[in-house]
Amino acid sequence: MTTTLSMPAPGPQGLDIATLERLSAQARRHVLESVFTAGAGHIGGPLSATDILVHLYFNELNIDPANPRWEDRDRFILSKGHSSIGLYSVMAMRGYFPVSQLATFDAVDSLLQGHPCMKTLPGIDMSTGSLGQGLSPGLGMALAARKLDKTFHTWVMLGDGEIQEGQIWEACFVAGRYDVDNLTAILDYNGLPQFGWPDPNGYTREEKYDRPAEKFRAFGWHTVECDGHDHASIAAAIAAAKSTKGRPTCIIAHTIKGKGVSFMEGDFNWHAKSPTTDELAAAIDELTGDDDVEKAA
């Protein structure tokens, strides 16, 4: 699987599940190759977010890659900005910029910085990277749409480690208080932040400190859970979010950090690490059955 799809057409593409799965595998390959080429970057979080990003950019967002500043476009904010290479890979495949540009990821003067920058890369709706800050501007965009009588929807992707940040809950409170139903948060619930969750038995999350759905509901949000690696499940959650009126929705997407590569899955050591040549070959082989990594360099 070496062909890259590029679809610069405006609006949702209405792709079938098999095509979406193929795009997900392609996007994961771009993530791995880009981090390998850069010799730096995050892997675990981008791989856990890939299917959701593919689904949003190909089948949900009302966007026009040829006109990234279109006033009525849906907004998307990657609040867990360290997963930028996942977003860039999908944006390139969707036609925002040439796929070949992914090779510049994280280089000085590249448009594709380690964290998304709205001033340099057309199509980025908000600069992110300092965790906890993406839901607030997303709320502002949703409130602006309401005030201006616009129909666009705002989507914000959060990380489960990220939602330890207090600012998330300030925005969450205000969104619930003002019934902001044109705002959807998607929690990439892979259960692992940068170093896992220390407890006396090792790195496992203590359930009593967790329960994100209960927290969002306590602030007046609607919540829906889905399998964040199953395109049918993602589609159902998105439909449930958009049909809910009078309150914002948080989609709790159950995911696996490092999804798609067996030796990366569920291992926080792959949070931010560049693969060796052998690791890249093994990873691509798993994803695509194609270990010709010469093309990556």
Ligand SMILES: Cc1ncc(C[n+]2csc(CCOP(=O)(O)OP(=O)(O)O)c2C)c(N)n1
């Ligand atoms: C304010 C802030 N503190 C610390 C960091 C460093 N950092 C980058 S990613 C990360 C862990 C994020 O975990 P999670 O939100 O679960 O992301 P994922 O597992 O999806 O990669 C940390 C602590 C940061 N970017 N911003």
